Amino acid sequence: MVYVLSVDGKPLMPTKRHGKVRRLLKQHLAKVVKVEPFTIQLLYETTSYTQNITLGIDSGYNQIGFSAVTEKEELICGKVKLRNDISELLKEGRMYRRIRRNRLRYRKPRFDNRISSKKEG
Numbered sequence: 001m002v003y004v005l006s007v008d009g010k011p012l013m014p015t016k017r018h019g020k021v022r023r024l025l026k027q028h029l030a031k032v033v034k035v036e037p038f039t040i041q042l043l044y045e046t047t048s049y050t051q052n053i054t055l056g057i058d059s060g061y062n063q064i065g066f067s068a069v070t071e072k073e074e075l076i077c078g079k080v081k082l083r084n085d086i087s088e089l090l091k092e093g094r095m096y097r098r099i100r101r102n103r104l105r106y107r108k109p110r111f112d113n114r115i116s117s118k119k120e121g
Contacts, residue, residue, distance in 0.1 A: 001075065005033060005041040006048055013050055014075055037076075 002021045004012040015021065021040060024030035030040045051070045058065040062084070067077040 001037070003034075003037055003039040005039060007042060007045060009041065010048065011050075012042075012046070012048065 001014050001016060002018065003014045006012055021030070024042070025032065025040065029044055030042050033039045033041045053068050053070055053075065056067045056069065062082055064080045064082065065078070066080070068075045
């Protein structure tokens with residue numbers, strides 16, 4: 001799937017015609033904008049007809065699935081895996097922060113702070 005932008009940078013419908021895309025790039029009628037996902041921008045005026053696209057999202061506990069479809073075909077689909085370890089990392093950071101803060105108070109007097117060790121006279 002190759003995503004296409006118009007001269008103005010507005011999105012057009014993506015294409016599966018890789019041969020046509022290759023010819024457009026070779027004839028300098030298009031330029032590559034992004035490599036991942038592969039996106040080209042046309043360098044000539046065209047009509048800006050687009051179809052209606054429906055975005056479907058399936059939200060789950062561990063994963064979120066998404067899909068963009070037209071009436072004829074599926075344009076893109078994928079899964080996003082959610083992180084479940086955030087609360088544990090926050091607890092661990094809180095523990096280290098408490099230890100660090102408690103270490104500052106109530107520590108034993110150091111050598112320079114001891115008044116009784118100074119000799120008088």
